């Protein structure tokens with residue numbers, strides 16, 4: 024294989040991987056890296072500066088310096104082909120079987136995930152791109168070990184593909200440009216854009232993206248500049264790319280309008296990424312003591328005041344600017360136990376019904392078994408209309424104080440909650456380290472975002488000497504004992520979990536709080 028100048032690949036490049044890692048594709052990656060990586064690193068440093076200010080007592084606020092943007096009269100680009108009606112979106116990893124299942128699921132959109140639902144092994148990163156190329160060429164097929172074969176339905180029945188690259192914080196250690204590791208975001212974006220932008224245009228759609236984990240409108244500006252550069256590079260008309268931004272960090276909730284504004288020519292709306300949002304709330308105010316202390320994970324529902332304020336503001340902001348507002352993930356997945364199954368379906372129905380009534384234009388599900396239910400809940404409100412962007416929600420007035428009102432969250436911290444966080448955290452990391460970024464645990468979908476909540480709650484409760492419902496205080500000794508007991512309940516030998524357990528303790532109890540659990544976990548991977 025010929026490698027573009029200055030680019031070094033330190034992992035497998037043979038076989039079909041060579042179809043992805045072509046010289047012109049790597050040329051685009053190198054040019055993205057050279058144009059934008061210094062800015063990415065600067066913005067990551069800006070996150071640290073802002074965090075230090077929060078520790079020093081500053082508060083998150085709507086930015087005075089961008090008041091004109093919030094008060095200005097502007098709209099985002101009109102919805103692009105394949106993204107007009109988004110009433111049900113399925114998310115999931117890009118392995119071969121799930122690619123076919125997601126595209127066939129009946130959902131309007133498939134979020135093809137290189138982020139929360141994916142372990143960025145080299146194989147997942149490159150094979151995922153191949154699967155997307157094969158899906159667009161309709162050459163994708165799969166036969167399971169049991170002999171079940173999979174094929175795509177007719178093109179008009181398939182979901183629109185929207186790719187979610189990794190967040191700005193992750194690097195891709197197997198791609199070096201001028202000796203430096205590339206940004207995982209730019210690798211995932213660049214490879215998909217290079218290989219699939221034209222394929223998508225030929226199919227009457229376009230290169231569409233979900234952008235994760237941004238913390239400021241300046242990070243959105245960086246993405247916009249990346250899009251302009253990439254479109255120029257391939258001579259694809261400006262404005263062809265569309266991006267839906269996840270509002271899933273606490274600081275970003277204060278910059279929703281600015282994020283839409285920065286990406287206005289490429290925007291396809293905002294999504295309420297509830298799980299990372301809860302994680303970010305804990306992370307950003309973890310040193311603020313009890314004012315930002317949350318109860319057990321299962322008690323932090325979408326109807327508690329600070330979550331309600333965030334979703335209401337998101338719908339209002341999007342519709343004011345002509346953009347789609349997309350709801351979040353209900354983590355319940357079908358179960359073989361009929362009673363658990365019935366409860367899961369009811370919970371997802373309630374969640375999607377509330378979102379539809381609030382004005383969202385569509386929402387996410389984690390499993391093909393939940394697609395119809397999501398569609399039905401939205402169709403009850405939308406009828407034949409493709410979306411409800413005309414529902415302006417001018418009745419909504421959300422203040423900074425309401426977004427910050429974590430203290431009003433009712434609930435308790437229980438030993439069962441602590442055990443659950445420990446067990447889920449270790450089981451999830453065990454699966455992640457083996458190469459799967461999403462897994463069903465205790466009848467719930469778990470991915471990087473939900474696992475972040477589990478480990479950061481343990482950290483927060485430990486570092487705030489929280490008292491459990493049993494009267495016992497959360498201490499390191501207690502956590503060690505519960506880790507022992509919870510690991511003993513898992514299938515296989517306790518030693519099978521040694522690496523996951525060590526990683527969990529690193530991110531859940533060490534004084535030095537890891538920014539993302541995927542960072543030390545990625546360091547453990549070849």
Ligand SMILES: CC(=O)SCCNC(=O)CCNC(=O)[C@H](O)C(C)(C)COP(=O)(O)OP(=O)(O)OC[C@H]1O[C@@H](n2cnc3c(N)ncnc32)[C@H](O)[C@@H]1OP(=O)(O)O
Pocket residue numbers: 113114115116120121122124125136139140298299352356357389390391461462463467468469470472473
């Ligand atoms: C916080 C966030 O960011 S949410 C978004 C990121 N997270 C995700 O995308 C997670 C998406 N969901 C999943 O990955 C999966 O549903 C899991 C891992 C939780 C459970 O998957 P499984 O254990 O395979 O569930 P189950 O056995 O019930 O699956 C039944 C079938 O549905 C398929 N399936 C399940 N979920 C999905 C999905 N999201 N996409 C495509 N196919 C799926 C399975 O492949 C399986 O197919 P088969 O019958 O042909 O073998």
Ligand SMILES: O=CC(=O)O
Pocket residue numbers: 139269271295296297298299300351352472
């Ligand atoms: O990405 C979505 C989330 O909830 O996190």
Ligand SMILES: [Mg+2]
Pocket residue numbers: 139235269271296298299472
């Ligand atoms: Mg997320």
